[in-house]
Amino acid sequence: MGHQAYHHGDLRNALVQSAVDLITERGRQGFSLAEVSRRTGVSAAAPFRHFTGRDDLLAAVAERSYAEQEERFSTAVAHAHQPVEQLAAFAGAAVRFAVEEPALFDVAFGGFDKAGRAELEAAGSRVLQVLRPAAELLRPTDPFGLVLAVAAVAHGFALFLRDGVVESAATAEQGASAAARAIAAAEA
Amino acid sequence: MGHQAYHHGDLRNALVQSAVDLITERGRQGFSLAEVSRRTGVSAAAPFRHFTGRDDLLAAVAERSYAEQEERFSTAVAHAHQPVEQLAAFAGAAVRFAVEEPALFDVAFGGFDKAGRAELEAAGSRVLQVLRPAAELLRPTDPFGLVLAVAAVAHGFALFLRDGVVESAATAEQGASAAARAIAAAEA
DNA sequence: GTCTATATGTTGATAGAC
């Protein structure tokens, strides 16, 4: 608020939000910096004051994606009290995230160049860390291996759901949770 | 081979091959129809005689990807004789495919619009069918559920490897195989 | 029937004005 006519106030966040909306509507292929500018009501050059370019804006969307994932998954894990159920809850929440926030899912995993963006890699690692405590209890010899396996199967089901290989979200969620329990049970 | 000066002989396949090479070198972001034309030594308009556009060429690459996957995975499965080992072999082969054919992996799963391309969806389903016999033996009540879980975890590990979450291909391959065995063991 | 030449509109990005 102030001089909204010229200055936008918070153009950076407005651009990120427009990008999320655009990708939600048209998919990550339909994303373009020009269209984001248009929707935000600024010129095509304006975003370059806040981002070094197209990929930098997408990186900001990815950061937001990881933050949202961390919040959702840590909440889901906190609501379960048995370690095995925490893994299952994580897997289910990962599938729900793909359904409820398709744009954030696609940008984070539809992989653009994460190379050289240490902050993004760190954010991605932090998401997996929410499984650490449960994994330490269940498999003290190789906790990270257990984390990876559970995250991998959850992500695979999420992708199958978005790809249409699995039709119902409930099926994907249950499949991911069941697989997480099976993996946790191995050599337990 | 007759008049190579003008007619290309097999421009369609040459374009697909150039596209694979280009994506291998620069990633799926670096793909452009113009660059593919340049490398193949034809004008930018030539591809339109064989493909309706950019996405149609990518779809042809995806078809080739699924064919390659089907061949690799069915071979891997055929070499294992216990059903559980067939699942593990599939998972390992899926990870190897991501390493050895990064372009084919990215195009098939880096998901562009598969909507309305029935042939592509069918090819994708056929890849999973190579696990059917083993799954029928191990879990007759829900064979497809077992197929999905194994394919999901394999795909997840493959993606983590390509994303740098897992550093070594051997780790990813072993993780995927071990998870496949664990999933097969559940309620067996 | 297969490719080239050429043209249009869109995009990502830069430079300089306000």
Add this chain to the structure above:
DNA sequence: GTCTATCAACATATAGAC
């Protein structure tokens, strides 16, 4: 901090050469 040019590269379409 944002705008108005402006540029090269790209996807796509059409008409015509061989």
